[in-house]
Amino acid sequence: MSFFETVEPEFGRFVLGNAPVRQLASGFDWVEGPVWFGDAGCLLFSDIPNNRILRWTPGEGVSTYRQPSNYANGHTRDRQGRLVSCEHGTRSVTRTEHDGRITVVADSFEGRPLNSPNDVIVAQDGGIWFSDPHYGIMTNYEGFVAEQENPCVVYRADPETGALEVMVDDMNCPNGLAFSRDEGRLYVADTGRMFSQDAKEIRVYDLVDGRPVKGRHFHTISPGCADGFRLDSDGNIWSSAADGVHCIAPDGRLLGKILVPELVSNLCFGGRAKHELYMTATTSLYRIILNRQGVQVP
Template sequence: MPDWIEQLDPRFASCVLPNAPLLTLGEGYAWLEGPVWFADANQLLVSDLPNNRILRWTEDSGVSVFRQPSNFANGHSRDRQGRLIGCSHRGRCITRTELDGSVTVLADRFRGKRLNGPNDVVVDSVGAIWFSDPHYGGNTDYEGGKHAAELPPTLYRLDPDGSLAVAADDFTGPNGLCFSPDERLLYVAESGAQFAEHPTRHIRLFNVADGRLHDGRVFHEISPGFADGLRCDQDGRVWSSAADGVHCIEPDGTLIGKILTGSTVANLTFGGRNRCRIFICASHRLMAVYTNVRGAQLP
């Protein structure tokens, strides 16, 4: 296998393609985040967060600017109507880009207090929007602008009727989110307090029933580094960001292999033909590699 594939368990051999190159699609960005694939347009959108813009990548045209300024957009997803759902650090809100290109603010307050700066977001099959709201967006001027937090770090659920509820509030830094293929499980990256000497960092796992979370527990601890963004494939494996690349974790919590990028990975998503290509936000580079798995069929 090439030196950028690290196999730790025989099960990983069937997940990767040694003859498929790990490519750099663009570089020189400030810090990439929030990738989301639009199969109908054959394009990837990704946040260049500190540069206050959303980039577009296509196979034919490469990287271009999709939106600037972006109000310091971070994580993204799509809803069941194909609209872009986004997290804004500076706006401290969740937004929806309508099909005509206009932007609607869906949530910016909880019980009269401003959100901190939503970080990552997923949409389930009934249209509920789940998003993490840590303090990261207001801790520095690099990713949106310092401000005093009005709410504790929280994981929220925004229902289709517009009601906003706490899904879980026992986090110090809720971050990336992804559902299992059957939506019975929700994985949440606990990235810890940003400047703590010994932050709590692991991937947590919750059972999901009737729109509520149950039985929260630790699923896996990433090393080196910590989990930021993560995605599931069709077979329920978790592909997580890490300090050395992308880690592949079996549903039983076993790390079976890595895609080594040579830099810290912030986030990733499946896309491309049959959702078998992983697009990787590798710090200041956008990378991609074809795999032998398919991403779970969720936005």
Template sequence: MSGDNYDIRDDRFAGLIHKNAGLDTLWTGGRWTEGPAYLAAGRYLVWSDIPNDRIMRWDEMNGAIATFEQPCRNHNGHCVDGLGRLVACEHRGRCVSRYEVDGSKTVLADSFNGKRFNSPNDVVVKSDGSVWFTDPSYGIDSDYEGDAAPMEQDGRHVYRIGLDGHISRVIDDLKQPNGLAFTPEEDFLYVSDTGRTHFPGCAPKIRRYPVGPNGTVVGEGEDFVFCDSGLFDGFRVDTSGNIWSSAGDGVHCFAPDGTLLGKIPIDEVVANLCFGGPKRNRLFICATTSIRAIYVRARGATL
């Protein structure tokens, strides 16, 4: 069953949407919007406009748009940690940083084994406070989204920053690791691979990795779902374990068993999304040049 706002592939999707809820356009004017994060205490959304080297801000209370920071070192992904602090992936800074409660910035990680990261892309904070992030090469491939530079690492990998600041490489079997999210119980870590941009034989997919009992390492991964339109970039998981992912034709929703439940069609390529609002039931969507939003019958497991 299809409609103007939804493409329902499985009856379970009907229970995750409001059929009368339309897609709102909150803002337009970006070049490549990315990295949405909802700051619950202030009731506002921030996102990256990477080529324009700026972070934008939308106020939920009055709809006002403002520039949060410019220049911003070509930020990409963001998330909010358990203390409400904004954690950021910087392309040009080639690091993961954090905005402290007093407004200062702390660099959490900028190198591994004495070599600079490629360009940290997306980030998630586990409930124990550890920070997990992906490090593909997009920010150093050209001057459009960062600074063109040679790769110092031996590939494109996924890393973990412990509470003690120790950095470890946790995944090294991906071509271009991109979005990532834990299941609600944090027993699995999902990571998307957008390697097709550089390696034509790399199928666009999300892989699933079991998290070790101590929560610091992951086991051998497996291909979980594949994309039938464009690439999976950023994504989030709701409290029931469903995956809401960006794709070339909108937002795709997958059940915890990997079934494609349905899609929210959008007329631009979607790069990333997050849950927000006071009830965490509004999906904020970065759609190339614009920010869209839609209410769903699901709550984000994290912001």
């Protein structure tokens, strides 16, 4: 059985022929938002419809980290190693302090509630960037049906004041986010409005003085769409897809695929050398070891 599909020869240097795609755990409903905690030696991820954040630990398996989780979706860590989470249920972005307290980073814009924060990244200056599509308020499956009062955009929360600023507003529904290693580029997935036939793509923006400019098409995933993605240390993008994970070069070329038997929602790098790729895929958590290192905060 092959776990890979090579499109460009250079992809052969990124994967290891004897490293399998391993299913680490299963039995969930819709898993998302993996984030690696190297200091704790574990991975956190969301099982959104079941309103819980789970923890996977090597040698121990899966345990419950937080339930209820307010239908948490995407997660990351900030520069101090704290968990930053997007919550559909509270329509907010929160931060878990080192003592366990939960701080609300953002829950409204100009007096109106956010839609359903989805994915989140933290810049070198501590700014918290997050996408705010409407998916979590369109049905009761991943949150609560509610009126949409703000457009679907990407925000930045100021690390000192918490003030929100719209950074990307040229998409139908922004979703996954990632910075290039030097923060010269911002990649954003547009996965389209729910119950529509909107085109889906990854867009890229140049970052000039901390602001995204010159937004343009970067790549279209097929089959499926780019829900979540992360970059490796050479600037390649590893994106979720309907048939697994696609590896995309910095110039937008598809290099190859990791084949996974379920639709992949999101992924992150982890392990002792950030060379293990963890993939949340519909009902299961998977892992593969690569000949690459991920770019990850902190």
